[in-house]
Amino acid sequence: MSDSAVVVAIRPVPRAWGVDAALLGGFLAITAALLWWPPLLRLDVAVRDLSDGHRPAAAYWTAWLFNHLGQGTPLAVLALVIAIVLAVRARTVRPVLPVLAAELLTYGVLGPLKLGTERAAPHYGAVELFATPGQQSYPSGHLVNTIVWYAVLAALLASYLPARVLTAVRVVPVVATSITTVYLGYHWLTDTIAGLLLGVLLCRILARIPWHRIPLPAALDRPHRP
Structure with missing residues (x-):
């Protein structure tokens, strides 16, 4: 096996498609419930108000720092x-492929959803979907990006870090x-849950791609052989 096959394998590789279907179904169910089940909207507002009432300065700044993990x-x-460094060392562009794919996938999926649902973040408009043109709170891009990008980073560093x-x-x-x-009131609770479901789904899609077997021109794939 070449070095390139090691550094770009996103683990674990999913086998059953039922989980993917459940993730998609859960995302669609939350979206539908936001449209037709008012108690879910009231839950969002209640969680926002509870958070607003229990946010001392020390807790705020601690949460603010940790939240930057999802930028x-x-x-x-x-x-x-990291991918470019690995690509140069291994003499193959394969480490760069999942990075480009992750960017295209997250942008291509998140962008239309956020623009299309027109939901405001807490304190910036209505809690309902399709109620605040120009707002892009649903689903949470923080969660999608966090799940996808840390999975890619783990894949790139898999040969260098312990499993734990x-x-x-x-x-x-x-x-x-x-x-x-x-x-912190950056997203409604349902924004975050929807982002979690969508992020795991996108991550599983990326993990199914056999990066080490994608045909490439010889000039772009000259890995060192043992």
């Missing part, structure tokens, strides 16, 4: 830099971002 652009840049560290890379930022986006 999409810095994560994408970091992943690209890789698991922490994938899990800890997701948990931190999930909690802090709601606690």
